[in-house]
Amino acid sequence: MDVMTDVVIIGSGIAALQAALLLEKHFQVQIVTKSAVHVSSSYRAQGGVAAVTSEEDHVEYHVADTLKAGEYHHEKGHVEALIQDGAKIINNYLKSGLPIDRHSNGKPALGLEGAHSHHRILHAGGDRTGQIFIDYLLHKLSPKTKINCYEMAYELLLNTDGDCVGVLTKGRHGIKRYFAHHIILATGGAGALYSCTSNYPTNTGDGIALAFRAGAAVSDMEFMQFHPSLLWCENKAKGLVSEAVRGAGGIFVDAQRHSIMKGLHAQLDLAPRHITALALYHKRAAGEETFIDIAGINNFRTRFPTIAQLCDDNQIDLQNGLIPVAPGSHFLMGGIIADDKGRTTLANLYAVGEVACTGVHGANRLASNSLLEGITFGQKMAQFIIQKGYHQKNFILHHSKCSNTLPSLLSKEQLQQQMMQFLGIVRNNEDMQHFAQQLPSLQLLLHVHLQGLEQAELELLMMHIVATLMVHAAITRTETRGAHIRTDQPKIEAQWANRWIIFSQGQMKVRNSLYEYHQARGNAQAIF
Numbered sequence: 001m002d003v004m005t006d007v008v009i010i011g012s013g014i015a016a017l018q019a020a021l022l023l024e025k026h027f028q029v030q031i032v033t034k035s036a037v038h039v040s041s042s043y044r045a046q047g048g049v050a051a052v053t054s055e056e057d058h059v060e061y062h063v064a065d066t067l068k069a070g071e072y073h074h075e076k077g078h079v080e081a082l083i084q085d086g087a088k089i090i091n092n093y094l095k096s097g098l099p100i101d102r103h104s105n106g107k108p109a110l111g112l113e114g115a116h117s118h119h120r121i122l123h124a125g126g127d128r129t130g131q132i133f134i135d136y137l138l139h140k141l142s143p144k145t146k147i148n149c150y151e152m153a154y155e156l157l158l159n160t161d162g163d164c165v166g167v168l169t170k171g172r173h174g175i176k177r178y179f180a181h182h183i184i185l186a187t188g189g190a191g192a193l194y195s196c197t198s199n200y201p202t203n204t205g206d207g208i209a210l211a212f213r214a215g216a217a218v219s220d221m222e223f224m225q226f227h228p229s230l231l232w233c234e235n236k237a238k239g240l241v242s243e244a245v246r247g248a249g250g251i252f253v254d255a256q257r258h259s260i261m262k263g264l265h266a267q268l269d270l271a272p273r274h275i276t277a278l279a280l281y282h283k284r285a286a287g288e289e290t291f292i293d294i295a296g297i298n299n300f301r302t303r304f305p306t307i308a309q310l311c312d313d314n315q316i317d318l319q320n321g322l323i324p325v326a327p328g329s330h331f332l333m334g335g336i337i338a339d340d341k342g343r344t345t346l347a348n349l350y351a352v353g354e355v356a357c358t359g360v361h362g363a364n365r366l367a368s369n370s371l372l373e374g375i376t377f378g379q380k381m382a383q384f385i386i387q388k389g390y391h392q393k394n395f396i397l398h399h400s401k402c403s404n405t406l407p408s409l410l411s412k413e414q415l416q417q418q419m420m421q422f423l424g425i426v427r428n429n430e431d432m433q434h435f436a437q438q439l440p441s442l443q444l445l446l447h448v449h450l451q452g453l454e455q456a457e458l459e460l461l462m463m464h465i466v467a468t469l470m471v472h473a474a475i476t477r478t479e480t481r482g483a484h485i486r487t488d489q490p491k492i493e494a495q496w497a498n499r500w501i502i503f504s505q506g507q508m509k510v511r512n513s514l515y516e517y518h519q520a521r522g523n524a525q526a527i528f
């Protein structure tokens, strides 16, 4: 079935909906999403949105915190745009009635999270920020914007000029071809490539894989953030215990209730995520259990209703004040290279939210900056597209020459297990080389003919492409910067400062900028 529209948005998280709200005033918009409309990291977000809204805080402080947390591996202009424009957009939301939590004097109740120098986390419904924000946006969306659920995008369509003009999806109603003037990928991250994750199983990095297959450039794939506190029961991650719990006084402890972070970092339990996650990783590797002690938090159930419910559902007795936790994959800093208007290296293809790499998170995202990213860059992208208007006249398709059959792949469980084991928070060259050898070559993966594949096969293929990009980037960056620790290269190395590992058109390049215009010092290495 063919669908002709003006704008097609893939995904139904915060970045997608924020853009759709503006775009629907000017264009016919179709949203396509892989599962139910609420299945997104955005809906799961607990802690809140980081933004400068109080008189004590300042844009400069928020920028400084973001750069420090991300080890200065940023596109600074985009960080400034995020924090400055984001503060304006969020302040407008506050005026327009977004139901955030407030003090009795009407002022927003601002939370504190790891590596923030000021209280600046806006939250709603205690720990239901994402849910309340998404419902607020969905409520504002007009019925003329169609949301097609349970449809998985799996291939981008290019015209004879090489512009992106559409997307193929597979779902309950078979295969659909969407043709549009503007195609937006808002497909979120890739946490579900790991066996222990805070993400939904649908977060398999599809957007990155399909953009890369179509020729778009991708970067920073070595940087996966691990959250220190996933609820851990029956040897499985059961959801997130937000950093806001530690902001409210929760403490990482061992089974004897001894503090884990004491003596390890000046910010103790609110140290940057890679520090806390590593501390818990070491304890657990030594066979110990790890917990958050919530005994010092008053009104835990009222302040954190989602987490309390999660604990009840998993028979955790909150009365004794110990919540069992373990680290797991949480947020991918890398993705499709895009600017603050969502423009990628492929004409008419936009990427926004976690799927994009705009250089705002550096090597380690500052907590609660990603909802801000979806809201801010979702709006900036929509404004840019509105200005651009209708322009595509050539919808004659370039037919893909991919002819490979699906190679033998790891099972989903094997892949997730190996990602956790070999490409987790602690890594080394030998393990990563071993893992890379388990994966088919990118050459094979990129040229698989997709027609006739089942949805599960398509998803597994996407996961293998993303895993391959991640492991090659991680092997190449011979230092420890940001979110993970390389035991064989344990220090930050000066020669890796401001160096980006970029995959584009079948090559891996190391460049001194995310963007082409500074390519002079780049060197290319074939990875096929």
Ligand SMILES: Cc1cc2nc3c(=O)[nH]c(=O)nc-3n(C[C@H](O)[C@H](O)[C@H](O)COP(=O)(O)OP(=O)(O)OC[C@H]3O[C@@H](n4cnc5c(N)ncnc54)[C@H](O)[C@@H]3O)c2cc1C
Binding pocket: 010, 011, 012, 013, 014, 015, 016, 032, 033, 034, 035, 037, 039, 040, 041, 042, 043, 044, 045, 046, 047, 048, 049, 050, 129, 130, 151, 152, 153, 154, 186, 187, 188, 189, 198, 199, 200, 202, 203, 204, 206, 207, 239, 240, 330, 331, 352, 353, 354, 355, 367, 368, 369, 370, 371, 372, 374
């Ligand atoms: C448990 C949890 C708590 C978090 N808490 C916070 C927080 O408090 N503050 C904060 O700033 N950040 C938080 N984060 C991170 C933040 O939620 C995400 O980075 C952000 O919401 C991403 O938004 P997005 O719109 O880019 O993608 P998502 O919200 O992940 O949405 C992606 C959408 O794309 C769809 N999709 C994926 N692949 C396809 C495909 N092939 N075809 C069609 N549709 C597809 C998905 O189904 C989904 O609808 C949290 C993340 C998690 C997992």
